[in-house]
Amino acid sequence: MDVYKPAIFSISLGRAVVHSLDLKIDQAAAKGFRGIELAYEDLEFAAKTSFKTDEPSLAELSATTANIRARCDKLGLEVITLQPFLGYDGLLDRDAHALMIEKIHVWFQLAKILGTDMILVPANFLPADQVTGDMELIAADLRELADLGLREDPPVRFAYENLCWSTHVSTWEAAWAVVQLVDRPNFGLCLDTFNIAGRVWADPAAPDGRTPDADMVLKKSLERLVRDVDVRKVFFVQVVDAERMDSPLVEGHPFHVAGQPPRMNWSRNARTFMYEEDRGAYLPVEKIAEAIFDGLRYRGWVSMELFSRTLFEKGPHVVEDHARRGFESWKKLQAKFHLDKQ
Template identity: 60%
Template sequence: MKYQPAIMSASLGRAWLHDLDYKLEQAAKSGFKGMEIFYEDLDYAARKIGGSDSPSSDDILKAAEHAQSVCEGLGLDIIGLQPFLFYEGLKDREQHEKLIEKMKFWFRLAKTLHTTTIQIPANFLPADQLTDDLDIIAADLRQVADMGAAENPPICFAYENLCWSTHIDTWEKLWDVTKRVDRPNFGMCLDTFNIAGRVWADPASPTGKTPNADADLKESLERLVKEVDLAKVFYIQVVDAERMESPLVAGHPFHVDGQPARMNWSRNARTFMYEEDRGAFLPAEDVARAIISGLGYKGYVSMELFSRTMAEEGDHVPIEHASRGIKAWEKFQERLQLD
């Protein structure tokens, strides 16, 4: 498969402010070929269908059916459904069983969307609610992988480290868990922000960087190319972020008590690639090169974004985000000489 640009539906604007159909139309018009569907978008679309702030499962399935039809008409592939949150490693096993039932519904959603991939971000609940036992974490993930393998067609899972996840916050830990799960339908989503944002960047630091940022990233990427099995990279997300003008600590506008600085940085201040005018400063291209040129990845490249700019009101928001995203893709495609 050749390289194709994708974008997440939520990257085009907030679900409660911007209509899903309109966001999909702007993505296709700008030149995107793939779409990650965010569950929140389906939930809000379902509220319109059912006329309720608590949409039924049937209404959410109707919203998914409609989204699939719109995407098909626009020539957009739905590359995945995300995010299935707060699943693995729970100490509360009753909640674990509730999420197993929820996953069964997500299988129905995935089939309705005509996608075979569900993304699971690594858990970032407080540490007192989670085990750090990697065997238990892997067993939980193996359970849903086996459930997905029994579906027709089989469901795959893209597990993603977040740079603020409680335990699985680096690609190295992500790869360790993926190997422990050891199922053909279980792989990884590699994200340039979440890799560089952990080993290289620190929004709470006055420098914006970790103490040995450049050397640590270089060594980490060399290990990635040497150790990771390309077959386990299901798709990639390419994204940058702003350098904070002041450390993201108490008193900073983005600070929230009890939440990791990297999480609040991620939610408020990501940028598309190459947006230096917006403060982009991560070595995101270096990470992407390691995955594409080093590992040999081919396939969808998702231009993901989370930012305070998505919460602005108005029809111009999805237009501007789609335009910024495809501009980033075009420069990325040129610089990495992608076919």
């Protein structure tokens, strides 16, 4: 793409889908967004609701997806990606891997109905006894996925995203190394400001919310980003901030969940939009955005992604308020980096 376009994430957390997908789509369009990231879980929940079933069939999923596509078309929204294809790469259980390959063919059908050519694949965050750290095997798994996508008509692209709590691929550097190993034209990166900062700069379990030498480590990482990454392999960008914790996110903290990484629990409960310092936002998102927009000269979709405990609140005003906040954040980002003039 040769222009910047704002998108918003169609949010669902775990199995708790609180707000209807129709409402989210309507508010995204009403507030000025031009696209959405669509969560498979939202589609599944909509199908369950519509057909009053706990296990929607492929036909029921497809019918629901067609209705969602029609709604987006009517409102002038583009579905930029279907996501997240979780728990795929590097599985030690190869029978589980085979089941995921079966699953991706369903996703291909749904993506085609939605009119998107892209599926987001987060780096695996299953426990270390379930996933390999062998980058060659991780790349082989993802190459298999990419090759299947290339056989589709139209071909399907995959955006690979490091999560700051992923088991083995938790930095953009590791994700970029995997992209290079996969070496397929339809396999690239999703760069996420939260996941970049959340690994090398921030630590919700630390008293000051930061890693040692945070500023210098981030500076060097961003210099490498601008120097090493081929911007043509950046398929889209997610811009988001997060709250600094009042106390370290360790056992006893309200967000702590035994057996889960602090960064994952932080991510699920306490993200904010960019420029929301009044809500506790503290990550150096502008520095990362500068590297992406001015350094790499990225053009394309920019998603104002959010996970937060605030989305569990009930009432239509919750979705409206988050959509408004997201677009206000986008307008500030747009003005700061002159994204409307490039």
